Amino acid sequence: MEFGSFAAHAADVEATDADLDVVAKVAALFGEAGDDLAVVARFVQGRVFPAHSETKLDIGPRLCYEALARAASTNVTVEDVEDRLAETGDIGEVAANLDLGGQAGLGAFAADSGDDDLTVAEVYEDLTALAAAEGDGSQDEKVTLLFGLFNDCSGEEARYLARLVLGEMRIGVGEGAVRDAIAEAFDVPVEAAERALQVSNDYGLVAVTARDEGEDGLDELHLEVGRPVQAMLAQAGTVTDALDEWEEAAVETKFDGARVQVHWDGDEVSLYSRNMEDVTDALPELVEFVEEHVDAPVILDGEVVAVDDDGSPLPFQEILKRFRRKHDVAEMRDEIRVELNAFDCLHAHGEDLLDEPFRKRHERLRDVVDDDSAVSEILVTDDADEIAAFEERALEAGHEGIMLKDPDAAYTPGDRGKHWLKRKPDVETLDLVVTGAEWGEGRRASFLGTFVLSARDEETGEYATIGKVATGITDEELADLTDLLEPHIRSEDGQEVDLEPAVVFEVGYEEIQTSPTYESGYALRFPRFVTVREDKPPEDADTIERVERLAEQQG
Numbered sequence: 001m002e003f004g005s006f007a008a009h010a011a012d013v014e015a016t017d018a019d020l021d022v023v024a025k026v027a028a029l030f031g032e033a034g035d036d037l038a039v040v041a042r043f044v045q046g047r048v049f050p051a052h053s054e055t056k057l058d059i060g061p062r063l064c065y066e067a068l069a070r071a072a073s074t075n076v077t078v079e080d081v082e083d084r085l086a087e088t089g090d091i092g093e094v095a096a097n098l099d100l101g102g103q104a105g106l107g108a109f110a111a112d113s114g115d116d117d118l119t120v121a122e123v124y125e126d127l128t129a130l131a132a133a134e135g136d137g138s139q140d141e142k143v144t145l146l147f148g149l150f151n152d153c154s155g156e157e158a159r160y161l162a163r164l165v166l167g168e169m170r171i172g173v174g175e176g177a178v179r180d181a182i183a184e185a186f187d188v189p190v191e192a193a194e195r196a197l198q199v200s201n202d203y204g205l206v207a208v209t210a211r212d213e214g215e216d217g218l219d220e221l222h223l224e225v226g227r228p229v230q231a232m233l234a235q236a237g238t239v240t241d242a243l244d245e246w247e248e249a250a251v252e253t254k255f256d257g258a259r260v261q262v263h264w265d266g267d268e269v270s271l272y273s274r275n276m277e278d279v280t281d282a283l284p285e286l287v288e289f290v291e292e293h294v295d296a297p298v299i300l301d302g303e304v305v306a307v308d309d310d311g312s313p314l315p316f317q318e319i320l321k322r323f324r325r326k327h328d329v330a331e332m333r334d335e336i337r338v339e340l341n342a343f344d345c346l347h348a349h350g351e352d353l354l355d356e357p358f359r360k361r362h363e364r365l366r367d368v369v370d371d372d373s374a375v376s377e378i379l380v381t382d383d384a385d386e387i388a389a390f391e392e393r394a395l396e397a398g399h400e401g402i403m404l405k406d407p408d409a410a411y412t413p414g415d416r417g418k419h420w421l422k423r424k425p426d427v428e429t430l431d432l433v434v435t436g437a438e439w440g441e442g443r444r445a446s447f448l449g450t451f452v453l454s455a456r457d458e459e460t461g462e463y464a465t466i467g468k469v470a471t472g473i474t475d476e477e478l479a480d481l482t483d484l485l486e487p488h489i490r491s492e493d494g495q496e497v498d499l500e501p502a503v504v505f506e507v508g509y510e511e512i513q514t515s516p517t518y519e520s521g522y523a524l525r526f527p528r529f530v531t532v533r534e535d536k537p538p539e540d541a542d543t544i545e546r547v548e549r550l551a552e553q554q555g
């Protein structure tokens, strides 16, 4: 395909607003791309190489400006290019108006094919050579290669070449549009294209496979050990969200480190960061750990954390130091210990596990790693109290908090869906008066357990119930609370106890809801005991008005 034709398509797409029309136009471009389809499928998104490729273009803007200035037919300096860019804000616009090609006589490096029309293949070939240039003189070589390309460009071609090399394509074609265009152009289901993209992470490969082998070919694409996939991401969410949406939630520690994807084929371990950079060299002790304790072939997902001498987690900045200073790893290794906390298994023993439910994948994870300390512990439960207790343990151990995962959900690479939630900590607390309680059962029969909470009604001076709290209290605290409240018992009816307003609890919660059940007209979702406000008399407890205001602020 001629690069001019690609540029014309790109201009047409850029001038199109409606998403469906964009998809149709990209599909038409794919239909015409012929042997260049793989490259075109990336160029259209502003990518030169596949996302996981180790080849990176790595061109500084100045290098591009220099190449443009040299290729301009009139006398243009790098500073002129910068000035024009400051005016327009678009390097494509600058390049398109530079009247390039004036150095035709010097075009020893221009258009390798010898004819006048630059092709997509030639652009790709030169950019590959440019990416490979290293060592002494490589800057000059890069400028010369890029100059050669610009020198052969029409204004329209230069517009898109300049944007492509600087990673600023911005013609409104996102990953979803490319996926839909592949489906439309080659008549394959969108879901098949989506799945193939998830496992391969390679738009070029998926486009070519869809065209040449159809849906069956796409189905044959699998994860490959050594080829990273995008990480599944989490949304902020609450225990309420999790238990309302799913029957049970898998609760896991949220480790404060850096995401790491482990690929181990039996010969070689490769480690990839959240954005699929190869970070193997920065983490030699993880490589050794995997070689010794993990069955091959596998792909694992997890978090690498820095720990102190006692094994307690250190802030994640410590791990980032490792990622940044790759050169003196040996020295850093003595300073900062790092550990793997694997939490997912994407592939094991030739089997892709993306579509398996999380609880199954976690079982496989346990099977393939023979050291439990490197595998995250999960608790699958429908009980908010158990979740709260798990969270408390995680926080006490110095971790960031908890993750809530749908135990039946598949692993969806690159997706920030509703199946993984990072629990939002309580934003507000309320100081509420304890106006009732219930005696516990079994082991806790001699303690008051569940506490009835009330807010103050400013108008009447009475206390109106708003909920009950039983979560977040240790056995030891229960004994103390019983001692504190027993003198205030007014009457008892079976297990239920009526208390005079005397003690104030500070209580966290996830949400305030309107409720016909309680006198205040409100109820708290997942109230959690924080502490006794010994400094506060009941008259200073929070009012129904404040509860009302907080409820409104939630939106």
Ligand SMILES: Nc1ncnc2c1ncn2[C@@H]1O[C@H](COP(=O)(O)OP(=O)(O)OP(=O)(O)O)[C@@H](O)[C@H]1O
Binding pocket: 233, 234, 235, 252, 253, 254, 255, 256, 257, 258, 259, 303, 343, 376, 403, 422
């Ligand atoms: N058990 C776990 N399961 C999944 N992710 C975890 C777990 N523990 C820690 N994490 C990390 O938490 C990250 C998500 O939380 P957080 O929002 O704090 O990260 P971020 O990088 O700031 O934002 P985000 O990843 O959501 O864009 C994950 O990408 C992962 O690196």
